[in-house]
Amino acid sequence: MRSLLKQMLGLVGWLVVSFAAAAVGAVASIQAKPFYSQLAQPDWAPPPGVFGPVWTALYALMAIAAWWVWRLLSVRAHDLEGADRAPRAVCRAYPHDCMDAGARTKLDA
Structure with a gap:
């Protein structure tokens, strides 16, 4: 429950x-209309009326x-094993980012 x-x-x-x-962007663009x-x-x-809902959705999606x-990358400071887990999770999710000229990285070994 605490994790949730x-x-x-x-x-x-x-x-x-x-x-x-x-909000900072909204204040900075008061004269945009x-x-x-x-x-x-x-x-x-x-139309100008579309910008508000679209930017709201974009900022919500960026937050998510x-x-x-x-x-994915959160690691407890005292969990030494977890420090190794985060890069592995990223490489499993995005293997093309962890490859060097077609060779797997040491993380996948």
Whole structure:
């Protein structure tokens, strides 16, 4: 149960970090609407009302992705065996990133 609580708190933490970054971007782009409307736009340009929901979804997905990586790579400081497990998990998930000219890395040996 404690592990589930830790994971949920981690997710909430990543959502807070992600939406804090979104808030900074929103404050920085307060004057974007007049600027955006003055640009020469192609016919396929999305309407201004689409940006809010799309950016919200993008920031939520970025938070979930960061949380997923955090969960994958989280290692307890006292767990020496765990320090070896995280790189192996990444190499199993993304073997093409762990290959050197077609040869497996030492992690897969």
